[in-house]
Amino acid sequence: MLVGCEGPSPVDGLLPNPTPTALESVTSPQLSPNTVSKIEKFCGDCHPLPIPSTFPKADWPREVQQGYDFYIDSKRTDLEEPLIRDVVRYFQDAAPDKLVVPRADQQSDIVSPVLFQSTSGLGIDTTPPATAHVRWSHELNTLFFTDMCKGSLSAWTPSRELSVVNPEGKQRLITTGRNLCRVHLLDWDSDGLQDYLVGELGSFPVGDHQNGRVTMHFGKEDGGVQSAVFADSLSRVIEAKPFDYDDDGDLDILVVEFGWRKTGSLKLLRRVGGELRKPQFEVQTLDSRHGPLGIEIADLDKDGKLDYVVAYGQEIETVEVHYHRGNENFERQVVTKLIDPSYNSSSFQIVDLDQDGRLDIVHTCGDTMDAVIAKPYHGLRWIRNLGDQRWEERDLGLLVGALQSTVADFDGDGDLDIAAVGLFPKAHLDGKGAYDSICWWEQKEHLKFVRHSIERDDCSHATCTAADVNADGRIDLVVGQWLSDDKTAFRVFLNQGLRTANR
Numbered sequence: 001m002l003v004g005c006e007g008p009s010p011v012d013g014l015l016p017n018p019t020p021t022a023l024e025s026v027t028s029p030q031l032s033p034n035t036v037s038k039i040e041k042f043c044g045d046c047h048p049l050p051i052p053s054t055f056p057k058a059d060w061p062r063e064v065q066q067g068y069d070f071y072i073d074s075k076r077t078d079l080e081e082p083l084i085r086d087v088v089r090y091f092q093d094a095a096p097d098k099l100v101v102p103r104a105d106q107q108s109d110i111v112s113p114v115l116f117q118s119t120s121g122l123g124i125d126t127t128p129p130a131t132a133h134v135r136w137s138h139e140l141n142t143l144f145f146t147d148m149c150k151g152s153l154s155a156w157t158p159s160r161e162l163s164v165v166n167p168e169g170k171q172r173l174i175t176t177g178r179n180l181c182r183v184h185l186l187d188w189d190s191d192g193l194q195d196y197l198v199g200e201l202g203s204f205p206v207g208d209h210q211n212g213r214v215t216m217h218f219g220k221e222d223g224g225v226q227s228a229v230f231a232d233s234l235s236r237v238i239e240a241k242p243f244d245y246d247d248d249g250d251l252d253i254l255v256v257e258f259g260w261r262k263t264g265s266l267k268l269l270r271r272v273g274g275e276l277r278k279p280q281f282e283v284q285t286l287d288s289r290h291g292p293l294g295i296e297i298a299d300l301d302k303d304g305k306l307d308y309v310v311a312y313g314q315e316i317e318t319v320e321v322h323y324h325r326g327n328e329n330f331e332r333q334v335v336t337k338l339i340d341p342s343y344n345s346s347s348f349q350i351v352d353l354d355q356d357g358r359l360d361i362v363h364t365c366g367d368t369m370d371a372v373i374a375k376p377y378h379g380l381r382w383i384r385n386l387g388d389q390r391w392e393e394r395d396l397g398l399l400v401g402a403l404q405s406t407v408a409d410f411d412g413d414g415d416l417d418i419a420a421v422g423l424f425p426k427a428h429l430d431g432k433g434a435y436d437s438i439c440w441w442e443q444k445e446h447l448k449f450v451r452h453s454i455e456r457d458d459c460s461h462a463t464c465t466a467a468d469v470n471a472d473g474r475i476d477l478v479v480g481q482w483l484s485d486d487k488t489a490f491r492v493f494l495n496q497g498l499r500t501a502n503r
Contacts, residue, residue, distance in 0.1 A: 105433030119167035121488020131480030193219035235263035264290025366402030408466035421461035
């Protein structure tokens with residue numbers, strides 16, 4: 001029913017994705033076959049037909065009305081519209097009274113072998129933060145973080161004595177702009193100083209507009225920055241990444257415009273001249289679909305050329321690899337297409353999770369901003385690279401509101417583990433202990449993962465990163481805070497090592 005997107009794409013090389021039995025579609029026997037056929041054609045035209053059990057009965061009138069609104073806004077008239085009441089009945093007849101999400105405090109979790117202890121809040125300000133991105137620089141021993149609401153990019157360098165009881169550090173404001181989202185660290189002009197490539201949303205509330213932009217902030221000897229606008233009049237820009245797209249020896253920029261309902265795309269800023277600090281770009285749309293969530297650049301097929309990976313949210317719900325074939329030719333492969341448009345993809349990472357020499361994808365689903373309800377299909381999945389453009393998808397477990405993950409060897413055993421954070425504004429309505437807000441997945445033998453809770457109830461995290469913040473040889477977890485009552489931008493969960501009998 002959500003329209004304005006392309007039709008379903010072939011998923012070449014993807015192994016079958018097991019469909020949870022709880023999400024199986026059931027055709028209502030109370031509607032005529034002709035009505036059912038009309039509904040399924042209308043509601044499944046440009047994305048998979050929504051599965052009735054993905055929402056409770058009470059939510060379907062709103063979801064159906066929203067779908068009709070999208071169709072009207074699209075100006076399309078080529079589909080036969082069924083009666084709204086029949087569509088609501090179709091979904092409600094097969095929907096549960098409520099979605100059942102296992103309470104965190106009733107799950108038989110294995111006690112985490114690693115003890116994480118949180119510092120008190122860091123990055124304190126006078127207003128609640130909306131921390132959108134945390135990025136650790138090992139070379140600078142510094143955390144960089146953005147605030148979507150205030151539109152700021154800041155840096156924090158921990159003190160040498162950083163501990164749970166002494167979470168001190170030095171903080172400074174780097175720059176401000178139009179609702180900064182993600183920052184990419186680089187030395188664009190090759191002067192040996194830290195530069196910052198930033199995606200700017202252009203508004204804090206979601207909306208369709210052209211206030212987004214891409215900015216570069218050149219580091220100066222005195223610690224300040226000289227700012228330049230590389231591209232303006234864009235929709236909501238999540239991030240920008242440098243990439244020599246046309247193989248001409250200079251860096252172009254891939255731009256992720258999430259947009260909203262009517263805006264958004266994947267764009268290329270093709271460099272066509274100018275100086276390093278004043279480059280000239282031509283703007284080219286590579287994909288006109290809205291809802292891209294981010295971009296990563298890596299050699300996925302080990303042919304010596306850099307490929308790029310894009311994930312899409314909204315109604316599209318895919319992860320797509322673009323293999324670099326040379327001469328600006330990229331071969332697109334959809335490696336994951338989720339079975340329902342309400343899965344709410346939120347982020348992904350590229351990492352060799354099983355250390356077999358092939359780069360994999362770790363993917364999270366958990367954006368609750370469109371419908372603030374707890375969903376039992378939110379969480380973490382591993383899209384494993386089997387080589388020869390074959391991929392295998394593995395569901396790793398539940399985390400309501402899962403927004404971002406980070407990969408590191410948290411337990412020091414030589415393999416890679418995963419941590420993820422959740423954002424769910426209505427968690428408090430279900431009482432204490434209902435939802436985990438931070439989890440980590442311990443990698444065991446035979447590529448098995450065991451889920452452990454780090455924190456419960458404070459479901460106010462949109463971003464995280466792994467780093468040895470206090471330089472003790474153990475990997476810690478840095479977690480951004482989103483509109484937290486204590487007005488802190490982030491917390492550091494210090495890794496205290498393996499548990500002993502006394503702790």
